[in-house]
Amino acid sequence: MATDTIVLITGANTGLGLETVKSLLQSSKKTYTILLGGRSLEKATAAAKQVKADFPQSQSVVTPVQIDIEDDQSIKTLFGNLEKNHGRLDVLVNNAGGQFDHQFSSGDLTMRQMWNKSWDVNVTGTYILTYILMPLLLKSSDPRLLFITSGTSTLAESTNPAVRINHSPTEKGWPKDGGVFAGLGIPAYRASKTGLNMMMREWVRLLKEDGVKVWCVSPGMLATGLGLGNPELLRQMGALDPSVGAGVVRDVVEGRRDEDVGSVVRKDGIQPW
Structure with missing residues (x-):
């Protein structure tokens, strides 16, 4: 349908991306043409087929x-x-x-490979995709640009002991325990997402006169396969159902967070820098 809102979601065959597709399919406000993106077309096709079967009454279209x-x-x-x-x-x-810090801990990546891949995926690849697709966004009457960041990216809350993942005290001495969420923690992931926040601000500056609304969305700690590949372990650590984060994304897509444009938005307000 020509009146559909055309939405591209990258990394959408699993995790938060897939939950966002489901959330949009349940919308009572708009109909969508949802482009469900995946590195594997086979996996994206399977995911698209499954969500269409799960929500047969939806008027929206899902295309892998x-x-x-x-x-x-x-x-x-x-x-x-x-x-x-x-x-x-x-x-x-x-x-x-992606969160690749654990692949250094497990020996699957060297430290340099882990750091480079974190930035290549979370910042560089994201920027290049946005840059190349920008002419298509500028043809929209209501263009919206979203970047999925993390609660671990905030500088202001980086020492908050109430946020377990942000505050992992270590014992004196060297080397430190290199386990994920302890000792060396997830520095490459956190740093890359902080970089993503600044990249978002650059897009705000670049697109100021073009009418493109830009945000970062911090969906919260979610029980997905990101990083550890173990949603249940994350759930035991207090992670939320991915549908909660998807609801925040849908709120931005559907205009309920327009007053927060240019910010990092989360469920309970604006995430400090």
């Missing part, structure tokens, strides 16, 4: 698309497909990301 934000050719191919099939993009949800 292949997108690997580490691959420039994948991004360029996606641009061509979107330009040909839709002509514009109304909402870009930069959800694709």
Whole structure:
């Protein structure tokens, strides 16, 4: 339908991205053409088929698309497909990301590889995708640009002992325990998401005269496979159901957080820098 709001969600075949697709399908405010992005088209297709079966009454459309934000050719191919099939993009949800610190702890990545991959996925790839797709966003009558950040990215709350993941005291001496969420913790992930916040502010500056509304969304600590690959363990640590974070994303997409444009928004307000 030409009147649908066209939404691209990267990394949408699992986790928060998939929950966001489900949330939009349940919307009573709008109908959507949801482009469900995944690195594997096969997995994206399977996810799209499943959500359409789960919400058969929805008037929105779900279309799987292949997108690997580490691959420039994948991004360029996606641009061509979107330009040909839709002509514009109304909402870009930069959800694709990763937490790779644990892969250093397990020996699967060197420290340099872990740091480089964290920034390549969470910042560099996200920026390049946004840059290449920007001409399609600028054709929208209400363009919205979202970046999924993290509660661990805030500088102001980085020493708050009430936030377990933000405050992991260590014993004196060296080397420190390199376990995830303890000792060395998740510094590459946290730093890359802090960098993402500044990148969002740069897009706010660049697009000030173009009418594009820009936010970072901090969805909260969610029980997904991000990082540890163990949602149940995260749930035991106090993680919320991913649908909670998806609700925050939908609020931004549907205009309920327009007064907070240019900020990092979370369920209970604005996340401090």
